[in-house]
Each structure stands twice: as C-alpha cells, then as structure tokens.
Amino acid sequence: GQQLNQSPQSMFIQEGEDVSMNCTSSSIFNTWLWYKQDPGEGPVLLIALYKAGELTSNGRLTAQFGITRKDSFLNISASIPSDVGIYFCAGCDRGSTLGRLYFGRGTQLTVWP
Amino acid sequence: ETGVTQTPRHLVMGMTNKKSLKCEQHLGHNAMYWYKQSAKKPLELMFVYSLEERVENNSVPSRFSPECPNSSHLFLHLHTLQPEDSALYLCASSQDPGPRGPGELFFGEGSRLTVL
Secondary structure, X not given: OOOEEEEOOEEEEXXXXXXXXXXXXXXXXXXXXXXXXXXXXXXXXXXEEOOXXXXXXXXXXXXXXXXXXXXXXXXXXXXXXXXXXEEEEEEEEOOOOOOOOXXXXXXXXXXXX | OOOEEEEOXXXXXXXXXXXXXXXXXXXXXXXXXXXXXXXXXXXXXXEEEEOOEEEEEOOOOOOEEEEEEEOOEEEEEEEOOOHXXXXXXXXXXXXXXXXXXXXXXXXXXXXXXXXX
C-alpha cells in the first residue's frame, strides 16, 4: 500500500519556539490533511489542502501542499503547552474516493513550559 | 450531542466474549468508517460504508463484523478476539463527495479495547 513518511517522529521543544514537521509520499496526492490527536481522544482535523502550492493557516498553524504534490509540511508558531499531542498527516492519491486516507505514523510533540 | 460519538470508551473482554462497539454521527454525513489504531503503527482502515452499503473491507478478519443500519449509526461486532486485537478503534464520518474533494474525516473519541 501507499507509504507516507512523516518526520520527525518526536519533538521536544520549549514553549514559544516554532515547530515544523513534514510528510512525503511515494506517489502524487490530490489531498493533504493534518490532524492532531490528544491523549485518549480521536484525531481532530486541523487543516485540509486540495491544490498543489496551497498555503493555508489556522491560527498559529500553517500548512502547505507541496508543488510536486508528494509532500506537505505543517508549521506551528510560538508553541504553547496545549500544542502537546500527536500530529498526523494524511492524504488521498488519485485513485482514492470516499475519504480513503493514508496516514503517517505521527509526530509526537512535547512542549516544555 | 454533536460530532461523532463512540461507546463504550473502554472495553475489556476475554477471547471468548461477544461485544459490540457503537458509533453515532450527528453531522448529516453519508459515509462512515472504522479505523484501528495500534501503538507505533499508522491508522489502519478497516471498513467503509457509503449510504449504508459496505464499500470496502480491508482484509479484516471475520471476527470483526461491521453493521450500518442507517447513515447515522455504525457498529463493530466483536467475537473470539485475540490479544493482538487490543487497540484503539476509531469511528469516523465524512460527506462524500466533499465540497472540494474526497471527504474530510471527522473522528470519534475512540473505543479502547483490551483483549485478555
């Protein structure tokens, strides 16, 4: 099946620092999505991207759909303790319908006060 | 209630038990999904229902049996499970097609299953 490589696997940062994580795929994707999962909860959609080159912000979060359509990144600016959690990238390739998403393994973010 | 709700949140069962997980979505979506989340693995798609018809079964063992009686409810019936089936089972829903492309998934909080 489709492989999504998400990095880094984990990050330990100081409150106030900026964070960057990315995801790459082995084939062209039509959709990139970024989710956050808090402990004991289900993933929550943060940002959805549907066009190559698209740059979208949601508060302190910014995500971009790579021009090659094989990658995406998520940036978090001025991190705060509640940013702690696991961030997942997900995407659909050309043959996907019905939200059949491929998921990355996640980036575990820890923010020290 | 809003969003996607799952019950129970936690379930412990023996290998010979029969239990069911329940999911209800209040978003008016037309597709529902079961995902399995195990430690250090990507989310695994198990089943997809569109308009109450199963459209995908990703080689899931028959000890997992889904049921979708209507577009708002989804069940996962469990019987004779194995300890390796212990995981977080996530239900999701989406509107297909979405306004800009394949539907964005909205997840429930998950049912944490432990098989003894």
